[in-house]
Each structure stands twice: as C-alpha cells, then as structure tokens.
Amino acid sequence: MLARYDLAGAAATGFRGQLASRPATLWRYREVLPVRLDSSIVSLGEGFTPLIHARRLGERLGVPNLYLKDEGVNPTGSFKARGQAVAISMALELGIHKVAIPSAGNAGGAMAAYAAQAGMRALVYMPEGTPLMNQLECGLFGAEVKTVPGSIADCGRALRERIESEGWFEVSTLKEPYRVEGKKTMAYEIVEQLGGVPDALIYPAGGGTGLVGMWKAFGEMEQMGWIGAKRPRMVAVQAAGCAPIVRAFAAGAERAAPWQNPETIASGLRVPSALGDFLMLRALRESRGAALAVDDRAMLEGVATLAKVEGVLTAPEGGATLAALERLLASGFLAGRESIVLFLTGSGYKYVEALEAVAKDR
Numbered sequence: 001m002l003a004r005y006d007l008a009g010a011a012a013t014g015f016r017g018q019l020a021s022r023p024a025t026l027w028r029y030r031e032v033l034p035v036r037l038d039s040s041i042v043s044l045g046e047g048f049t050p051l052i053h054a055r056r057l058g059e060r061l062g063v064p065n066l067y068l069k070d071e072g073v074n075p076t077g078s079f080k081a082r083g084q085a086v087a088i089s090m091a092l093e094l095g096i097h098k099v100a101i102p103s104a105g106n107a108g109g110a111m112a113a114y115a116a117q118a119g120m121r122a123l124v125y126m127p128e129g130t131p132l133m134n135q136l137e138c139g140l141f142g143a144e145v146k147t148v149p150g151s152i153a154d155c156g157r158a159l160r161e162r163i164e165s166e167g168w169f170e171v172s173t174l175k176e177p178y179r180v181e182g183k184k185t186m187a188y189e190i191v192e193q194l195g196g197v198p199d200a201l202i203y204p205a206g207g208g209t210g211l212v213g214m215w216k217a218f219g220e221m222e223q224m225g226w227i228g229a230k231r232p233r234m235v236a237v238q239a240a241g242c243a244p245i246v247r248a249f250a251a252g253a254e255r256a257a258p259w260q261n262p263e264t265i266a267s268g269l270r271v272p273s274a275l276g277d278f279l280m281l282r283a284l285r286e287s288r289g290a291a292l293a294v295d296d297r298a299m300l301e302g303v304a305t306l307a308k309v310e311g312v313l314t315a316p317e318g319g320a321t322l323a324a325l326e327r328l329l330a331s332g333f334l335a336g337r338e339s340i341v342l343f344l345t346g347s348g349y350k351y352v353e354a355l356e357a358v359a360k361d362r
C-alpha cells in the first residue's frame with residue numbers, strides 16, 4: 001500500500017513558495033504528508049537535516065559536487081526518525097495505542113521515542129548483538145524490549161504471535177504505508193537544498209523504505225511541476241555478508257531470495273529479505289542505477305575517512321556509501337563531475353562496539 005494525494009490540488013496551493021518560511025522539519029512538506037489534523041502530529045524536530053558540501057573529500061576523489069546528507073542529527077540519531085514520526089502520528093490519528101516492531105536497532109529506538117511522546121505502549125524485538133545503545137534507548141523510552149537469536153527476520157517471526165494474541169499494531173517496514181511517507185521527505189529536502197535533482201544518490205539499503213520513498217517523491221514532484229523527467233541514478237549499497245538486493249539486481253530478477261546467515265557489523269543492513277524488494281529493484285533499474293556490496297572493513301574505512309576529512313562521525317551504514325562511491329568512480333560508472341549525494345543514515349555515536357576497534361587502529 002502506498003499513500004496517494006491530490007497532487008494537483010497540493011501544487012495549486014503554491015506551498016513550494018512558502019517553504020523557506022516554514023519550520024526546519026519534515027512537516028514543512030505537510031501538503032504531501034498523510035496526517036490530517038495538526039493535533040495528531042508527534043514531532044521531536046525530525047528532518048530538514050544538513051546537506052553538507054564535502055569539499056575536501058570531493059577534491060580527493062575528483063567529485064567537486066559531492067554532498068553528505070547527514071541523517072545522524074535526527075532525533076534518536078538516525079533517519080528512522082522520519083518514518084516513525086509520520087507512522088506514529090498516523091497511528092495516533094487512527095486511534096492506535098499499542099505499537100510493535102521487529103527492528104535491526106535504529107527503527108526500534110525511533111519508534112519507542114515517538115510512542116513515548118504520543119503516550120502509546122511500545123514493544124520492540126531486536127536481534128541479539130544489536131548495538132547496546134539501541135537496546136538501552138528503547139528501554140529508556142519506556143518500551144518493552146526483547147532480544148532474539150538470529151536476524152530481524154527471526155524477530156518478525158517471534159513477534160507475530162504476540163501481535164495476534166495481544167492486539168499490537170505492527171509498524172514493520174512497508175507493512176503499514178506511512179513510514180515510507182516520512183522517509184520520502186529526504187528527496188524533497190535534497191531538491192529544495194540543491195535547487196534541483198542531483199545526478200546520483202548512494203543509499204545503504206536494508207528494508208529499503210528510503211529508496212522506495214524517495215523514488216515515489218521524485219514522481220510526486222514531477223507531477224506537481226517542481227522537477228522535470230530527470231531522475232538521479234539510485235544506487236543501493238549492501239553488506240558483503242548480506243546482499244539479497246545486489247544478488248537479485250545482478251541476476252535481473254524481480255524479487256530477491258532470502259539471504260542465508262546474514263553477517264555484518266552494519267546492523268541496519270542485516271536484513272535478509274525485504275517485503276519491498278520488487279519496489280527497490282524497480283527503482284534501481286528505472287533510474288539506471290546500481291546495486292553493490294561492500295565488506296565491513298571497507299565500511300569502517302569509510303567511517304574513518306568521513307570523520308577525518310569531513311568531521312562527520314557516521315554509522316557503518318554511512319561509511320558503506322563512501323566505499324561504494326570509490327568503487328563506482330574506479331569502474332567509471334559515475335563520471336566524477338556529477339553531483340552525488342551520500343546518505344549518512346545514522347550517527348556513529350551509537351556504534352561504540354563497532355567503532356572502538358577503528359579508533360584503536362588509528
């Protein structure tokens with residue numbers, strides 16, 4: 001299910017011209033978000049994150065127009081805040097009081113925070129080995145937290161029984177339509193911040209809500225006459241130890257087979273199968289994009305370089321985008337003079353376990 005809007009009506013309000021005077025949160029795009037009543041909005045100030053011009057790194061790589069979308073400054077330290085802000089606001093509007101999620105870490109933390117502000121009960125199932133801070137924050141936000149052996153897929157299975165017997169509303173990736181709506185605002189922001197559509201986006205993909213949402217947003221912006229037919233090349237980065245979308249993309253498949261024994265320090269990318277696999281694959285192909293996997297070492301190198309050269313401490317998932325960029329420049333897939341946006345989807349500050357070794361190495 002994807003939300004649809006009266007886009008002609010939205011465009012006719014002329015809200016694009018008012019954006020500059022609106023609050024610096026994702027709610028500035030209110031006309032293309034699903035919440036009807038202002039009183040339903042649950043917000044911690046999410047969205048409208050900085051788009052940093054990475055001059056020094058760009059110079060090194062021969063990409064003068066390299067940008068970092070720093071999603072780590074969102075509430076709860078990741079872009080998951082966007083999806084959860086909109087999903088929990090809609091849940092409130094629809095009279096839901098109990099929300100549950102299987103999470104690789106950041107989505108659970110974000111859901112718990114917004115549920116706390118909304119006065120809802122929250123239940124989070126996480127894989128064992130999820131960064132400790134993700135587990136702790138959920139508890140501090142008042143959620144019930146359970147850790148489960150295996151991956152997020154095992155958490156989903158373990159959670160199902162409780163959802164059915166206890167009547168929780170499930171906020172899993174793409175099982176409800178509103179997280180995508182929150183995530184899509186990244187595309188609106190980039191077009192607003194750059195004054196147009198970039199040539200390529202590099203995104204660390206797990207369940208893929210961001211990719212699916214941004215692809216939808218570009219279509220909406222074209223329908224409202226904000227942009228033309230040009231789309232950025234959409235690039236999905238996954239971990240070498242869990243790359244179902246990369247494998248399906250290379251095989252020309254429409255759906256991705258589940259990945260066995262997923263293994264990576266980038267907990268957000270330890271997603272062995274994604275409900276929206278076909279939507280992700282479609283966006284990658286229609287945009288003449290790419291899907292590639294990078295190993296954990298390359299991700300951590302990416303984290304260290306982004307920290308040292310640009311002063312941004314990102315999560316391993318963010319580091320993966322730099323590793324992917326380097327590969328795509330070397331192969332000639334991205335020509336270098338293009339404008340390229342790397343999605344630094346989470347803050348490095350939650351990944352103490354993974355980053356301790358990197359820091360000691362330096």
Ligand SMILES: Cc1ncc(COP(=O)(O)O)c(C=O)c1O
Nearest residue numbers: 106206207208209268317345346
């Ligand atoms: C920091 C980070 N980056 C990327 C992802 C993957 O996001 P998505 O599942 O929307 O593809 C996650 C998911 O948990 C994450 O926490």
